[in-house]
Amino acid sequence: FQFTLMVVGASGLGRTTFVNTLCDADVVPKRESDEPEMAHIEEGIKIKPYTVELDEDGVKISLTVVDTPGFGDMIDNEHCFQEILGYLERQYDDILSEESRIKRNPRFRDNRVHALLYFITPTGHSLREIDIELMRRLSPRINVIPVIGKADTFTPVELAEFKKRVMEDIEHHNIPIYNFPYDPEEDDEETIEENSELRSLLPFALIGCEEEIIVNGRKVRGRQYPWGIVEVDNTQHCDFAKLRFALLSSHLQDLKEITHDYLYENYRTEKLSR
């Protein structure tokens, strides 16, 4: 299987750490130089794909992660949206031109992006203007899945309140995110239950970490604070494990089908009828 995932969010929300935790490897390098003289040359947003081979319970997956460092770091972030949208549409244009070729190119790589994880800043308030605009502008071209970065900054009560408020905002602005769709009439009991559970977790509370800590003699991936240890793989502490299973296993096909049969087709119709 091949799957392409884009991650977008303000810097410092743990995007890089999450990708490395997802792949259990140092796929995205930690910021090279945060030297003061380098750090403030705001180059704006960059788009960088990384590919890694994963083995999910015996199933080989070639996972491409498209990182977008620099999003939201400027005083004026208007052009960031264009850069990302441009990248997504270029992958669709490649398919469009490949489809109309007489002679197929055997080495053609389909780089369409199947899902976008949008890291929401854990403010405790409602969505900011930049959050709404990004999801609104990109959801016609890609499956947008909202997540909360550094979710360990919330107490359980605050987390529940924040999730509720974010989803209220998304519904109020009619933003068509990917919400694990199901048909209560057609689908079987198990699918309905699985999808409605995943939908109730939106936005997924993510915690990333790159260290292993020994807890009661066992090795766990976690963050060590003076007041306690947060465990990434503990579903009581965050939604990391459930999101990982949905992306790389249970919903990988669904995300690809929606991208190919719906999102790409819409783009193609729009483009050809101009």
Add this chain to the structure above:
Amino acid sequence: FQFTLMVVGASGLGRTTFVNTLCDADVVPKRESDEPEMAHIEEGIKIKPYTVELDEDGVKISLTVVDTPGFGDMIDNEHCFQEILGYLERQYDDILSEESRIKRNPRFRDNRVHALLYFITPTGHSLREIDIELMRRLSPRINVIPVIGKADTFTPVELAEFKKRVMEDIEHHNIPIYNFPYDPEEDDEETIEENSELRSLLPFALIGCEEEIIVNGRKVRGRQYPWGIVEVDNTQHCDFAKLRFALLSSHLQDLKEITHDYLYENYRTEKLSR
């Protein structure tokens, strides 16, 4: 004693909670309505002073806190700087016109702001463009003290690294923040030691909370996580207690003197010689 403190920072960094913890009272109301239809009418920045009477070990202090909700929430934040600078200079203009009056106004209130706490987003990377610009543009008019909001999102190692990087950035860009100045030749041993300790804490790691939790039978102000309890007043967990003592006790006079004798005088000279 009278003291005026401004707090500035991106929303969701715990600014409101910090002020209420500092005053041990609900001085700044929690966001009134975060209703979805209200939340996104980005009105831009607002400037709201609140006054509260405090009793610091028998010394009465009339503390005015100037809150600045809306800073940094827009896609384009250029005008935020002007709004804050404008407010600070208007207080100086009031003094200027009062000074040149023949008949003094007995009820005149001096609203000059003596210090500004700038809440840096705990990204784990270097300062963002908006952080640099705010401190650079305001430090000629006010004592700027950088602090880290929601510092409980850092492990002790990450916190030490982040503090070091922030100060490297501030030095690299020659931003004249308030760094607890002392003169190794003139000052006595105790002052040198106290000021160099406070300087080494910059940027202060702040944690705010409004709940009381019972720990081992005692009431503490803290945040309760599934993995442990963070205590605001515990100097092992954050710098809240040390900053509070510096602002409301040991350095209150120093901050006022620098504002009146140096920052205001510079403004007056610039303005009158135009």
